Every structure is written in structure tokens, then in C-alpha cells.
Amino acid sequence: MAKTENLEYQDGFDSAKRTFYIAYCNKGEGQYLCSVIEFEKFTLPNGLRVIHHYDPDSTIVILNILYNCGARDEEINKTGFAHLFEHLMFGGSLNIPEYDVQVENAGGSNNAFTCNDYTNYYITVPAENAETAFWLESDRMLQLDFSQKSLDVQRGVVIEEFKQRCFNAPFGMLWHHLRSLLYKSHPYQWPTIGLKLEHVEHATLEDVKKFYFEHYLPENAIMCVGGKIDLKETIRLTEKWFGSINRTGAANKNQYAAEQPQLEKRFLEETDLSPDPAVFIAWRGPKFADPESISLELFADMLGGSESSPLYLELVKKTAAFSSAECFYMRNLDDGVFIIYGILNAGTTHAEGEKQLMDILKRTAAGQFITERNLEMVKNKTSTHLLFEHTNLLNKAQKLCFFENIGSASLINREAEDYLRPGFENILELAATTFNQDHASIVYYSPKK
């Protein structure tokens, strides 16, 4: 085990060729284990940023590509496009009519996900067949093969996905409802699946072409090549397959309408498939890059992150007013969201449920149920979680791209330390000023009759 006294993060390639090493982060009075992930970075003349992460123990190679465009880059009357487009990316490209056939022939697998902030594609192949992944990904960056048939089919698929996720599952419309309350200007007001089914139903070939040519550019992408492939080979294959892509355009500046502070209570009452009523309360919070977003995440973890936290003990176990009660802070690149919610047992009204959730939130923010030890517990849990996360090649590749997108891939090696930094008193102070009931967004759900 390598041990360093003062960690210095460098984008350097380790000649010892180890995946990562374990070091001690010195923070405050304690010492915590954290892993240091090593990588190399280079940029092609066309703007494509590439991160290389070598893992000699692996037998596979992963290409993870993050495109800096997500649902927040859609227009309000054409939502769900980033996600629909993600489906179309598997419909074939200029020189390769059947993307999946080639992945499968190479013994690989692939998938993608779309979120509000970006879209992420990944392909995993046995190390022997690494070049196939470069060939495939570069061709769909070069130019997608747009066809009316592909659009028609994928539109049908996405419509079924919309119904399955939103209409056929308890609380399936939650994000539609909450986002519509929380965001009035920013495109976070709709979920990635889209605001309305009609937007997907009415998507035209021209719409999707416009989206592609605007956003799917080398300079708007970050690629991580991870696994059993060395740097030299990575550079060779990247230059061979991606170097000749000359599509130009403007990189996404990620400028969106700013939200005004919410100074009033916003409220919605809906029916839902859930057989039990429920109350959801939410506030907007700081952006990912703001250290206070970590403080709120740690607070949420202390309040409701486990079966020994006050939310569960007080509301589910002691009073039996709720069958479940949870909270979390969702860190977004723009404003994040703090959510606390409870599913009510028979005999508890919505108003009572809201009162109890607010009460526990305020008392915890006032330090009533938690101590420094609780903070130590959640920090310990988080540092273990991050260590486990860094044992997974795909997780590492995705996180390296994510951090590069927000500034520098090297932030991955500061993450554990960032979680150790907030102090107990500062967290409570922040919580006390954040959770104003008069400025909350609240949704009541009642069972459909």
C-alpha cells in the first residue's frame, strides 16, 4: 500500500501500471482511506478530450463517451428529445448500418443513459477486440444515419417507455409534478423522459437532425478509454478513428435561464396508483460545484439515510404514522433538490404528515436528534462507498468523464476529501436556513379511486 503524507493530485500516468493506489487523506483529526485513480489526458485537434485509465487486472476495454447535452438543452415545446435521440444513436451510422450487430460480434455490450445535464454512452468489449469499440463510436460521432423508419420505431419504443415508467408505476409522475413546482424558468422543469407524450409523438426527422448537428460534436464530447489497453495504443486508435472527424460547431456553453429564489409555498394535489397516500416536500438547493451541496447531502444522510436515522426511527418506528419516510439531496450541475417524503399509514392525514415531516426536519436541523458522531458515521459510510465504487471499471470511466465535464477529471481524486470537509455546526446552520416551510414545494398524493 502506498502511503503519502500530503496528497497531490496530478494527471499523471503511473509507470508501475497499477489501477489506483490507496492513500490516507489527512483531514481534521482523523485519517481516512481514499483511493487515487490514475489517468492520462489528451485532446485531439478536433476538440475531443480523451482520458485514459489503465487497469492491468481487467480483461476488457471500456469506451465511455459523455456528450455535454441533456434534457436541459431542449426547448420547452420539444421535450424528451435528448432521450429520444439516445435511442436513435443505436439505429446505425454513416458507414455502419447495424451498430448493435457489430458490438455483439465483438462479444461486447453497450448502453446509454440520459439525464438532465448530459448524455452518456458506453461500450464494453473483450480487450482483444478493443478496436471495434473505437470504430463504432467514432462512426456515430462522424455522422448518424437518419432514417424515417428508425425514428418511427424508436418513437414507438419511447412512448411505451414513457407509459411504463410514468403511468404504470406508483409515483411514476412524481418528477413531472415536483419539477413543475420547483422550476419556473430553468429547463429542469421537465424530466428527461419529456414533459408530454405529444412532444415525442410529434418529433420529426428535421428536429432530431438539428439536435444531432448542434450537440454531437467532438468538442462537445469527453471520452474515457479504460481497462486493459495501454496509453500508446489508446492514442494510436483514438487518432486513427476519431482524428479525422472534422465536424465543427460551437461547444455547449451551458447557459440556461436562471431561477428566481422561491419565496412562496407551491402546492399540488394529485391522485396516484399508490394504494397509500403520500406527502413530498422539496426545496431547490446549491449547484454541484458549490461545496454546500455536499453539506446538504450529508445532512440528508444523517436525517434519513439509514434505519438508525431520526426520520425512520421517529416517524416510521415510533409513531407508525408512515410506512416509509426518506430524504435525499439530488446534486445537479445547476440547482439541486432536497426532498423529504413519507408514505402515510391509515389514519394519518396529508396535513398531519406534512406537519410531522417538517417538524422532524426542523428539529434535526436544530441538532435535536444528531451529534458529531452521526456526521462521522455518514462520512465513514461515504468513504467506504467511494472506495467500492472505484473498484468498478465502468464507474471509474463514467466518473472521470463526469468530472472532466465539470472542470477537471482530477476532481475524482478530491471527491472523498470533499465529503470529509464540512463541519457539523456549519451543516446545521445551512440546514436551518434552507428548510423554510413557507418556501417549500409540496405534493400530496391520494390513491386513485
Add this chain to the structure above:
Amino acid sequence: MNTFRTSPPDIHHINSLNFEHVEAIVLNNGIRCYRMPNRELGVTKLDVLWPFGTREQENKYVARTSLALALSGTDKLTAEQINEEFEYQGTSYGHETQMLQSVLHLKCKKSAFLSSFSFFLENYNSAIYPDNEIVNYAQIEKAGLMRKMQTPGYWAHRLCFESLFEKDSPMASFADSSDIALLKKAHLIAFHEQFLSLQNATYILSGETGDDIFNEVKMKLEALPRPKFEGNPNSIHEDYTPILGVTISKHMEHSHQVSLYMGMPFGPISETEIHQFALLNMLLGGFFGSRLMQEIREEKGLTYGIGSYITQSNTGNVWCISGEMNAQNVDLAREAILNILTGLSSHPPMGDELEKAKRYYSGQLRSSFDGPFALPGKIKNMLVRGYSYQYYDSALDTIWKTSSDDLCQIAYNYLKPDSFNTVLAGDIRE
């Protein structure tokens, strides 16, 4: 256009798996222990595996609850105190109960592993199943079950398996809220003592597994009494002949889709045959390039997801097909599925189609060994199903040697479209 882009790079066959050496030992008292290769990761994981699950329970929900509440209190510590101690050490634990197995895992920093392991042994063995924890658990489970019952997918799966197996069979052992209400402390303790005792488990260590850790684990386990059961106790059989080829419909008022589920039981197969069955299943609906996925989703856009899989029953296996779709698409999808099933023996996969599936299967099998925590899953699979190392050692050879005729024969013998029971749940207006 760059002409070099039109031809794919050379593709290599996958002919070996990365099955690293696993140290397996039987302790003096008969307890089995496995150590995965040591990796300097800073973390250690322990899987505690019992080859017992819902198959052994006499009352529904007992196997699952017995494991879920095994760390929920002793004479000395409450559930909260136990949780807090684990959390303070940065250790998380999880559990899973299936028909043939129960697994509890501890995920720790290496530095906290030995203290977490000792704490686990001490408290697991002294479980008292406090009444308030049982009441609380039952209430949460009941609410969760009621929500699950609002989804068409739940009912399609449940009704299909209930149609294929006898009422009290573990395969049709779907609980209702009334079953949860009947949970009794005595049943939980009895199940814990009879099946889920520490000495009945197999221990699988992965991540940082140096001698300091492994020796301590062995020492502590050797202090336990001898196991009550030796080997895999696959002794429960049932003799039941279901009515096959039936269609069951369940209308659900607020549903916007139909969940379609088809199932057909078939007998046990050997560990070497499994890969051929898996290959055929892959071609049917086991990957993106499968006939079901290509025809029903990619060609016709009828569903978001459609797929097939083989699930192990207590007496054999069940071939399943499932998907969710618009009500108007159900007839088209059903017709297409039946055509595809028939086509597997009349137009068996060959040429590029078969080659692609073999390449995909072998690549996926290799990838499934990747990462420091992949091997425990393989070991668990072998232990629970009673397979030897041959299961993996011969896998690639079996896959590459499988011919179109082999698959045609399996399809002809086993995949009988008329023998599938079909359930349609959700937006069934007629």
C-alpha cells in the same frame, strides 16, 4: 467518406475465461470457506451464503424476514445500536433471499473488516427478533407489497407461475398481505436456528483478502459448532402436472399498458447442457440481437422491453418471455412471439446469426469475470446449483461447438409454443 471505415477491424474469438485461482478450504469443523485472489483495494467484502431459501419455509415470508431481522436486536443491543456500530465503522450490510439461497454480505474498509466481522458474528448468533421489529417490518413490507400489486408486471408474473405450479409450491409462493400479518417470532427463530445458523453457511471473502484477514476469519469460524447439514440439500421435489397452453387475463383499472408474461416448465438439465440452452435462449430473447428484440421492438416498435430468460425451479426450469405493451399491440406481439417460437425449430439459427450469438455469449461470459467482486458470484452460483468447476471450464468449448442442429433439437424438444401459459395483465378492456 473514409473507405477504411466501411470494413470492421479484425475480431478475435474469445477462447478463455479469466477464472483466477480461488482458495477453497474446509475447516476442522466442516465449515467451507473461499478466498478470492488478494487485491490491494482498501476494501474487503464477505458473502455469507446459505443454500436455503423460500423453498424451505413453511410459512410465506419467513425465510426472507428471518434473514432481514437477524441483525435487529439481541439481549444487549437494540437494532439501532447494531446499525449505528456498523455505520460508525463505515460498514454496510445487505441481504437477499431467493428460492434456493440466502445471502448476507458485509462491505467494509479493510481496516474495519475484522472488527465488523466479529461484531456481525456476535450479534447474528444472539438474534432475538424483538416484537417491535417484527411489527415494524411487517408494516413496511405490507405497504411495499400493496404498491407492487398496482403494477401489471407483478400480476403477469405471479399469475403465470401460479398457473404452472401447485398452490403451495415454492415456485408459486407469492405472499399476500394476510401472510405478512401472520409472521410469528417463533417461526423466525426456528428458521434461523434450523437453516440460517452461522455454522450452516459458506463464507466467501473478496477484495483485500491477505493472510492477516483470512487467518482471523478461519480462527473465528473454527470456533463455531459443526454444520447441521453437509453439502447441498436439494431434497425437496414435487410431482405436479399443470394444465398448459392456457391464457389468463387480469384487467387493472388504471393501467395504460398490458404486461404479457409467458411461461413453460421443463425438466432438469445437466451443467454442460445449460450453456446450449442459454445460447438458444439468447437467440430467442436474451440479447439485443435476439429474434424477439429485433422483430418486436426494433422492427415493429411494439414494446419498450421484450425478452426471454430461463429461471430455475425446484424441480427443473421455466422458460419465460415477458414484455409490456400498448393494449392495441398485444395481438400483434403475441402472434409474432408464437411465430418466433415455432421458427426456432423450423428455421433454426445458423450462419451469421448463430456465429454472432456465440461471439456475444462468449464475450459476455468473459466480461462477467471482470473486476475484484465478480468471482464470488460465480462461486455462489456453483454452490447453490451444485455445479462443479466444469460448468465454467467447459463453457466456451460447449458454446463454440454447438451446432445449428443441436439448437434445433433443443427447440423442437423443449420450446413448444402450445405449452406456454400466457398471462395478460393491465389494460384488458375485453
